[in-house]
Amino acid sequence: MDWLENLRRSFLDWDAMAEVLPSMISVGLKNTLILAAASTVLGVIIGMVLAVMGISQSRWLRLPARIYTDIFRGLPAIVTILIIGQGFARIGREIFGPSPFPLGIIALSLIAGAYIGEIFRSGIQSVERGQMEACRALSMSYGQGMRLIVIPQGVRRVLPALVNQFIGNVKDSSLVYFLGLLASEREIFRVGQDQAVVTGNLSPLLLAGAFYLVITVPLTHFVNYIDARLRLGRQGRGSGAASGLVEVSELQAASGAQTEAGVVIGSHRPRFKGGALKIRDLSMAYGELEVLKGVDLDIAPGTVTCIIGPSGSGKSTLLRCLNRLVEPKRGEILLDGESILAMKPESLRRRVGMVFQHFNLFPDHTALENVMLSLTKIKKMPKREARQIAKTRLGEVGLAGRSDHRPAGLSGGQQQRVAIARALAMNPEVVLFDEVTSALDPELVKGVLDLMANLGSQGMTMAVVTHEMGFARKVADQVVFMDEGRIIEAGKPQEIFDNPRSERLQRFLAEVL
Numbered sequence: 285m286d287w288l289e290n291l292r293r294s295f296l297d298w299d300a301m302a303e304v305l306p307s308m309i310s311v312g313l314k315n316t317l318i319l320a321a322a323s324t325v326l327g328v329i330i331g332m333v334l335a336v337m338g339i340s341q342s343r344w345l346r347l348p349a350r351i352y353t354d355i356f357r358g359l360p361a362i363v364t365i366l367i368i369g370q371g372f373a374r375i376g377r378e379i380f381g382p383s384p385f386p387l388g389i390i391a392l393s394l395i396a397g398a399y400i401g402e403i404f405r406s407g408i409q410s411v412e413r414g415q416m417e418a419c420r421a422l423s424m425s426y427g428q429g430m431r432l433i434v435i436p437q438g439v440r441r442v443l444p445a446l447v448n449q450f451i452g453n454v455k456d457s458s459l460v461y462f463l464g465l466l467a468s469e470r471e472i473f474r475v476g477q478d479q480a481v482v483t484g485n486l487s488p489l490l491l492a493g494a495f496y497l498v499i500t501v502p503l504t505h506f507v508n509y510i511d512a513r514l515r516l517g518r519q520g521r522g523s524g525a526a527s528g529l530v531e532v533s534e535l536q537a538a539s540g541a542q543t544e545a546g547v548v549i550g551s552h553r554p555r556f557k558g559g560a561l562k563i564r565d566l567s568m569a570y571g572e573l574e575v576l577k578g579v580d581l582d583i584a585p586g587t588v589t590c591i592i593g594p595s596g597s598g599k600s601t602l603l604r605c606l607n608r609l610v611e612p613k614r615g616e617i618l619l620d621g622e623s624i625l626a627m628k629p630e631s632l633r634r635r636v637g638m639v640f641q642h643f644n645l646f647p648d649h650t651a652l653e654n655v656m657l658s659l660t661k662i663k664k665m666p667k668r669e670a671r672q673i674a675k676t677r678l679g680e681v682g683l684a685g686r687s688d689h690r691p692a693g694l695s696g697g698q699q700q701r702v703a704i705a706r707a708l709a710m711n712p713e714v715v716l717f718d719e720v721t722s723a724l725d726p727e728l729v730k731g732v733l734d735l736m737a738n739l740g741s742q743g744m745t746m747a748v749v750t751h752e753m754g755f756a757r758k759v760a761d762q763v764v765f766m767d768e769g770r771i772i773e774a775g776k777p778q779e780i781f782d783n784p785r786s787e788r789l790q791r792f793l794a795e796v797l
């Protein structure tokens with residue numbers, strides 16, 4: 285077993301390790317952390333500039349960012365370090381004095397910047413468009429939406445990748461020793477290597493390896509933990525699993541609680557003050573594509589209007605004109621007699637709420653925070669008051685027990701009910717529903733539709749784009765059939781479903797019923 289003893293003496297010489305330990309900590313660890321931290325901070329600054337250039341409209345900003353990234357990502361780190369450290373040694377000496385340490389930091393930063401730029405760019409671009417739409421529908425300005433939701437979400441998403449980059453810098457810092465560091469500037473690897481030469485033993489290098497692991501492994505696990513925590517909230521994975529039965533019982537419990545509290549859900553006593561909409565000669569185009577071609581429609585206060593029609597007929601676009609998520613080309617829309625085109629979009633959206641097909645909840649906020657956000661940020665309400673209102677709204681949609689859950693911990697049906705509570709938080713006069721059950725599993729649809737039927741019966745003015753013909757027949761006061769950007773027929777559900785006059789509507793119903 286000589287070889288085993290040799291191995292032990294070469295790598296596990298405790299005396300050699302103990303001897304180097306103090307300078308490993310006071311010199312090596314300190315310098316490694318300085319190199320890694322400084323180059324990560326500078327790399328983040330370079331990366332942010334590159335990311336902004338990279339997503340810019342201008343080719344003349346995108347191109348240099350692309351070339352920079354290709355070069356510094358493509359070259360081996362040691363080549364960049366030697367080119368910067370030795371190629372610019374004279375200028376470096378003039379600026380920083382004899383130490384190559386600052387040039388080492390610059391080289392590491394230039395390399396890190398190329399990676400971090402790509403990380404930021406993909407982070408910002410990965411935030412779904414629906415997030416900004418939801419912000420605007422909640423009457424936030426573009427700036428507020430970016431600041432409160434999109435940028436924090438983008439940065440949160442790339443947090444693990446940024447920490448990986450820091451870990452990369454911790455390891456790459458060992459390459460700076462090629463530049464010939466002063467004794468006081470040696471990083472972990474160099475301290476270990478010097479001692480290995482002195483003692484003729486590899487144990488100091490093994491200790492150096494252990495130091496790298498002590499820095500990097502806990503960091504990786506810590507970030508994974510933080511990332512999961514931010515994404516799922518305190519409840520963690522799986523806590524939101526809910527079947528259709530759970531959803532229905534949640535709603536029944538909520539309706540029972542409200543009856544006890546004197547708010548009668550499902551009764552025909554008006555609770556909301558619904559607004560009236562009058563739409564005249566409304567036209568809208570995406571570039572050359574004319575999507576709405578002179579729409580006239582009246583929606584009476586406190587009524588439910590269901591908009592049906594084939595895919596691409598302009599239903600969603602009509603809805604989006606009503607809160608000006610898209611701007612009409614021609615025509616007029618009056619809300620309680622006031623032209624919405626003359627209002628500030630943010631003021632309009634306080635009065636006209638919207639619920640989306642894909643919920644568009646803010647994933648880094650709990651259900652309660654999703655509902656509170658517009659109250660605290662737009663209405664500037666004190667947090668306590670906003671929390672109270674948000675709790676009541678969540679209770680009304682059967683989610684009182686889930687206010688601390690993040691969207692990822694809720695079922696689709698529950699998420700959609702949070703979105704409804706969020707749209708109701710601002711006390712709108714009209715709520716727009718854009719195919720809100722289309723993305724739900726079949727067993728979760730009923731809970732959401734029941735909730736909408738309840739709202740309708742309580743005096744809320746609702747415009748509902750839907751493929752749920754059963755719902756339209758049962759709940760709607762008025763059904764509107766659209767095709768090719770025009771309203772072909774509008775009337776009471778019985779008229780539309782039992783006596784369709786136009787051939788186009790007859791064909792459509794024959795296909796969907």
Ligand SMILES: Nc1ncnc2c1ncn2[C@@H]1O[C@H](COP(=O)(O)OP(=O)(O)OP(=O)(O)O)[C@@H](O)[C@H]1O
Nearest residue numbers: 570573575593594595596597598599600601602749
């Ligand atoms: N942002 C956009 N840019 C360009 N074209 C668009 C945009 N949004 C929608 N369109 C086009 O406008 C037309 C009408 O779309 P819209 O979403 O209003 O129809 P829809 O009746 O709601 O259809 P669906 O039921 O499929 O959602 C379609 O041809 C669609 O491709």
